[in-house]
Amino acid sequence: MTVVLDIDNLSKRFGSIQAVKGLTLQVEQGSIYGILGPNGSGKTTSLGMVLDVIQPTSGTFAWFGQGINRGTKQRVGALLETPNFYSYLTARKNMEIVAGIKGVGYNKINPVLHLVGLEERKHTTFKGFSLGMKQRLAIASALLNNPEVLVLDEPTNGLDPEGIAEIRELILQIAAEGKTIILASHLLDEVEKVCTHVAVLQDGVLRAKGPVDTILSAKDQVIINAPDMAHLLEVLRQLPLVESFQQERDHVRLTLQDGFGSLDLNKAMFEAGIVLAQLTVRRKSLEAQFLEIIKK
Numbered sequence: 001m002t003v004v005l006d007i008d009n010l011s012k013r014f015g016s017i018q019a020v021k022g023l024t025l026q027v028e029q030g031s032i033y034g035i036l037g038p039n040g041s042g043k044t045t046s047l048g049m050v051l052d053v054i055q056p057t058s059g060t061f062a063w064f065g066q067g068i069n070r071g072t073k074q075r076v077g078a079l080l081e082t083p084n085f086y087s088y089l090t091a092r093k094n095m096e097i098v099a100g101i102k103g104v105g106y107n108k109i110n111p112v113l114h115l116v117g118l119e120e121r122k123h124t125t126f127k128g129f130s131l132g133m134k135q136r137l138a139i140a141s142a143l144l145n146n147p148e149v150l151v152l153d154e155p156t157n158g159l160d161p162e163g164i165a166e167i168r169e170l171i172l173q174i175a176a177e178g179k180t181i182i183l184a185s186h187l188l189d190e191v192e193k194v195c196t197h198v199a200v201l202q203d204g205v206l207r208a209k210g211p212v213d214t215i216l217s218a219k220d221q222v223i224i225n226a227p228d229m230a231h232l233l234e235v236l237r238q239l240p241l242v243e244s245f246q247q248e249r250d251h252v253r254l255t256l257q258d259g260f261g262s263l264d265l266n267k268a269m270f271e272a273g274i275v276l277a278q279l280t281v282r283r284k285s286l287e288a289q290f291l292e293i294i295k296k
């Protein structure tokens with residue numbers, strides 16, 4: 001797999017505030033990489049450093065195997081905050097101005113407006129746009145010079161549910177075209193729905209990273225108890241289908257290895273001579289999973 005962005009031990013201190021501490025992660029080509037964390041956890045600072053708008057205190061990063069330079073910058077489109085378009089100019093005219101700045105031909109404008117679903121509204125002035133449309137226009141402007149990577153900071157902030165759904169759909173569409181996307185968000189649900197990979201930040205420290213389905217997998221939890229608790233625990237220690245378990249007061253909470261269900265557990269228990277007095281399956285919420293990561 002090709003690594004698009006390689007961050008190595010990157011830190012940023014603002015006076016007494018350690019905004020980012022020793023961040024190390026790799027973003028693979030074609031992934032949708034979520035930087036997830038509560039407000040103030042260092043997401044914007046991290047993106048700012050790799051986009052060369054914030055000077056790191058220490059550490060390094062490389063885009064496409066090189067330090068940041070004019071060439072690599074052109075391969076990365078970014079949206080750190082909603083850009084200031086001219087409110088009295090149309091979407092098309094605003095895009096012409098961006099195209100001029102980026103040195104891109106006007107013939108590239110309609111395809112990106114089409115991609116973000118604004119081609120039919122290109123003659124509307126920017127001030128007549130909804131917040132969601134403004135955000136889509138901003139994404140269009142970031143895509144104008146056809147970058148390989150798109151970096152977005154909280155792209156659905158402030159949008160209504162319809163606007164949020166549109167932006168999420170658009171992100172998936174852009175990724176389907178083969179672009180790598182790096183997305184900062186404080187919304188667990190957003191990262192789970194959109195991203196392939198996630199890095200969880202808390203107080204500037206990386207708490208977990210990896211594929212979304214392993215880091216944020218909401219595994220079923222099984223609650224069991226039996227009259228002879230000691231025997232039950234002894235059997236659990238030896239059952240290969242049990243991934244992990246812990247005793248809680250009068251019951252045991254456990255997770256099963258992939259591919260096994262509560263029926264398999266019940267059968268295995270019965271075969272070991274244990275008749276369960278209780279067997280309840282609880283779906284662990286993603287929120288619980290997330291809280292567990294940041295509690296560690």
Ligand SMILES: Nc1ncnc2c1ncn2[C@@H]1O[C@H](COP(=O)(O)OP(=O)(O)OP(=O)(O)O)[C@@H](O)[C@H]1O
Pocket residue numbers: 014017018019037038039040041042043044045046186
């Ligand atoms: N220019 C700055 N000067 C001083 N402190 C800063 C500066 N920028 C950020 N910080 C601090 O660094 C920490 C991380 O902020 P950052 O904006 O990176 O977090 P974030 O996860 O993006 O949060 P949010 O979603 O609220 O933007 C915070 O404590 C913030 O107050």
